Amino acid sequence: MKRGNHNMTKVLVLGATGTIAQHAVKFMHANGTDVIQFVRTPSKLRQSLNVIQGDAADVVALKEAMTGVDVVYANLGPTNMPVFAQAVMDAMHATGVTRLIWTATAGVHDELPVSHQANAAKMLGTTDDPTSYMGDQAAAVKLIMASDLDYTIIRPNWLTNDDQVQAVIIAQFGTELPDGAISRKTVGHFVSDLVNNLTQHQRGSISLSGK
Numbered sequence: 001m002k003r004g005n006h007n008m009t010k011v012l013v014l015g016a017t018g019t020i021a022q023h024a025v026k027f028m029h030a031n032g033t034d035v036i037q038f039v040r041t042p043s044k045l046r047q048s049l050n051v052i053q054g055d056a057a058d059v060v061a062l063k064e065a066m067t068g069v070d071v072v073y074a075n076l077g078p079t080n081m082p083v084f085a086q087a088v089m090d091a092m093h094a095t096g097v098t099r100l101i102w103t104a105t106a107g108v109h110d111e112l113p114v115s116h117q118a119n120a121a122k123m124l125g126t127t128d129d130p131t132s133y134m135g136d137q138a139a140a141v142k143l144i145m146a147s148d149l150d151y152t153i154i155r156p157n158w159l160t161n162d163d164q165v166q167a168v169i170i171a172q173f174g175t176e177l178p179d180g181a182i183s184r185k186t187v188g189h190f191v192s193d194l195v196n197n198l199t200q201h202q203r204g205s206i207s208l209s210g211k
Contacts, residue, residue, distance in 0.1 A: 010034040011195055012065055014056045014074040014088065017044040019161070020103060021075035023188025033195055038065050056084050062091035071099040071198060073191060078133060081140035089147050099198055100144065100151040101191060106207050108138040108155060111177045145205065152194060153205035156187045160210075165189045167211040173204065180209035 011028060013021055016037035025047060028035050036050045038061075045051060054061035056076050066072060072092060076084045085102075092100065106112065110127055112120050125132020130139050144151050155177075162183040168190055169178045190208060194200060 008032060008034040009071065009195055009198070010036070010069045012036045012038055012069045012072045014038050014062075014072065014084075015076040016051075017041060018075040018077075019184045020156075020159075020187045020191070021073070022046050023185045024073065024075070024191040025188075027189050027192035028195060031192055031196060033192070036065060036069065038062075057087045059087045059090045059094070062087060063094050066091055066095040066097050069095075069097055071101065071195060072097060073101040073103075073195070075103045077103075077137070079136055081136050082130075082143060085140035085143045089144065089149065092149060098150045099202075100149050101194060102141070102144055102151055102153050103187070103191075104141050104153050104155050104205075105134070105137045106155045106157050106177050107134055108141045108153075109173060109205065111155075111171075111175065111207065113176055113179075116177075141205065150202045152201040152203075154187065154191070155205065155207040156184075157182050157207065157209040159184050159187070169209040169211055171207045171209070173206070175207070177207050178209045180211060182208055182210035186210060 011033055016039045025035055038052045038054055042051045042053050052065045107120055124134040127134055127138040129135040141153055158181040160181050160183045166186045171178055
C-alpha cells in the first residue's frame with residue numbers, strides 16, 4: 001500500500017457521478033488523494049479531473065482502470081448490483097487490488113428496527129426477493145462478504161441532502177440499525193477519512209447513522 005506524505009493513495013471511484021461519490025471526491029482531493037473517476041456519463045461530473053468513461057459491469061474496462069490503484073471505492077446502483085459486484089471482484093482479482101469500499105443500503109442484513117421493517121419492505125422490498133431494490137442490494141453484499149477481498153461495506157441510514165458533516169454513529173454487522181438520518185455529505189466525508197486509514201473496518205460491514 002502506498003501511503004504517507006510522499007506516496008499518495010490512488011483511488012478508483014466507480015459510479016463517481018453519484019452525490020455521495022461527488023462529496024467523497026471533493027474531500028479526497030482536499031486531502032491530496034490521487035482520484036480516478038470511472039463513470040458512464042462524464043458530462044454529469046462536477047469535477048472532471050482524471051476521468052475514465054466506462055461501464056462498471058465491463059470487466060475489461062475495470063481491469064484497465066484499476067491498474068496501479070490502492071483502493072476501489074464503489075458507489076454504484078441503484079439496480080444490477082450483483083452484476084456490478086461480480087465484475088468488480090473479477091477485475092480486482094485480475095489486477096491484484098485487494099482493498100474495496102462498497103456503498104450499500106441500510107437493511108441488507110435485516111438489521112432495521114422492527115418498527116421500520118414493514119414500511120421499508122413496502123418501499124424497498126425484502127432481502128429474500130432478488131427482484132426488489134433491497135434484495136438486489138443484499139445479494140451483492142453477500143457476494144462481496146463471501147470473497148477474500150479486504151472489503152468495507154458501508155450501509156448509510158436514511159439519507160438527507162443537508163449541507164453539513166455530522167458526527168457519525170457506527171454500528172457493526174449483526175447490530176440493529178440505530179436511529180438517525182445521515183447527510184450524503186457526511187457519508188462522503190467518512191469515505192474520504194477511510195481512504196486515509198485503509199486498515200480500519202477491513203472485512204467489516206458497518207452502518208452509518210447521524211448523531
